Amino acid sequence: MPLDWKFPLAVSTIYISLCLLYDTFFNVPGSISWQALFVYSLPYFGSALALYSSRNIRRIFLDTEKCSDNKNSNIFFQKVTAISVSLSFILQLISWSYIFNKVDSINSLKEFFMYLREASLELLNIVPPVLTYPNGLCFAAFCLAFSGYRVRRKIRSLFFLSVSILNVFLNDLQTSGRAGMAFVVFILLATAVWDWRVNGRNPFGFLISIFGISIFTQLPKVLRSGYQPLEQKFVLFDQVMRYCFSYLNTLTELLTRLPEPNWIGQRTFLPIYNLASRINPNILRSAIHNVERSNIWGYNNYTISGEILRDFSYIGCLLIPFLITLLMVYFASISSRPINITITLFYSGWLVYGAITNIFMMGGFFFSIVFIFALASLDHSLFRKPL
Numbered sequence: 001m002p003l004d005w006k007f008p009l010a011v012s013t014i015y016i017s018l019c020l021l022y023d024t025f026f027n028v029p030g031s032i033s034w035q036a037l038f039v040y041s042l043p044y045f046g047s048a049l050a051l052y053s054s055r056n057i058r059r060i061f062l063d064t065e066k067c068s069d070n071k072n073s074n075i076f077f078q079k080v081t082a083i084s085v086s087l088s089f090i091l092q093l094i095s096w097s098y099i100f101n102k103v104d105s106i107n108s109l110k111e112f113f114m115y116l117r118e119a120s121l122e123l124l125n126i127v128p129p130v131l132t133y134p135n136g137l138c139f140a141a142f143c144l145a146f147s148g149y150r151v152r153r154k155i156r157s158l159f160f161l162s163v164s165i166l167n168v169f170l171n172d173l174q175t176s177g178r179a180g181m182a183f184v185v186f187i188l189l190a191t192a193v194w195d196w197r198v199n200g201r202n203p204f205g206f207l208i209s210i211f212g213i214s215i216f217t218q219l220p221k222v223l224r225s226g227y228q229p230l231e232q233k234f235v236l237f238d239q240v241m242r243y244c245f246s247y248l249n250t251l252t253e254l255l256t257r258l259p260e261p262n263w264i265g266q267r268t269f270l271p272i273y274n275l276a277s278r279i280n281p282n283i284l285r286s287a288i289h290n291v292e293r294s295n296i297w298g299y300n301n302y303t304i305s306g307e308i309l310r311d312f313s314y315i316g317c318l319l320i321p322f323l324i325t326l327l328m329v330y331f332a333s334i335s336s337r338p339i340n341i342t343i344t345l346f347y348s349g350w351l352v353y354g355a356i357t358n359i360f361m362m363g364g365f366f367f368s369i370v371f372i373f374a375l376a377s378l379d380h381s382l383f384r385k386p387l
Contacts, residue, residue: 036255072382099126258310267361
């Protein structure tokens with residue numbers, strides 16, 4: 001069974017319901033306006049429209065079919081997965097060796113991870129770009145490894161999946177952030193719900209595993225903030241709840257001070273502008289952290305709609321996700337089933353992450369999906385066996 005147009009609408013509906021419940025029963029600053037609900041829903045309607053319009057031509061899947069692919073194509077996929085995960089791990093070891101050699105005057109873990117965080121916010125290159133850009137491909141490696149595990153649930157597949165998650169965690173620690181692990185958790189959660197509703201699998205064991213992985217999502221924050229007493233751990237729990245369910249409040253606040261759209265995608269396609277700034281010094285480099293902060297929480301994320309809205313106004317919130325979804329569906333449909341699943345996993349993570357922001361603003365995610373698209377094209381040209 002392929003993903004259909006109801007999937008993105010279900011994602012947006014569930015998140016809106018959770019935010020409204022949180023806003024109702026907890027003391028939440030600000031409010032959630034009807035306008036914010038409408039704006040937040042636009043990208044999901046755009047994605048649903050893309051899936052609906054291509055339903056009779058191309059499909060994307062989260063499940064595999066036995067013996068449905070060319071044998072050489074499957075061997076190609078397994079080799080690429082093994083190389084991607086192994087190379088990502090080697091790059092992480094090199095990057096951390098570079099960090100430890102460069103940062104040698106810090107006396108505590110808290111001080112160390114605060115330094116990494118502040119360096120990231122101030123765009124200081126502790127790790128040189130020749131390493132940071134390839135490091136971002138760990139997200140593609142995770143999707144490849146998870147697809148391999150869904151196709152063949154064997155020890156080898158589980159090993160590569162485990163290493164790929166470790167790679168993402170180590171990559172997050174380089175900036176003392178948690179975006180990568182949140183992406184991992186969102187994909188695992190989406191597939192757990194899918195397997196429960198579609199394949200009838202008991203989700204309890206898998207959800208326990210996701211909960212365990214979620215702890216590591218917050219570990220960078222714990223390390224840089226130094227939570228120790230029990231009271232402070234309750235504060236951390238409260239902040240986690242805010243982190244999950246406050247973005248419709250921040251979007252509501254953003255809509256009250258919305259600037260004129262720039263129409264050039266400077267926020268939506270931030271990685272391209274940052275890469276261009278390294279080539280052309282006249283182009284100013286910026287980062288997601290430089291975006292003005294919300295007056296509600298102090299966060300700078302405004303759901304998947306926030307940056308698109310400031311670039312392309314309301315029509316962009318519908319059109320950009322529509323085009324991105326069509327691209328994903330196209331490349332998924334011309335490739336073998338395991339790569340189709342890989343793209344579908346990335347698509348699911350992108351949609352669920354839309355509760356916070358558009359992940360394509362972050363270089364690692366952007367270059368990962370470009371890498372996967374290139375892999376799909378290569379698979380198609382070598383084996384010529386689309387779904």
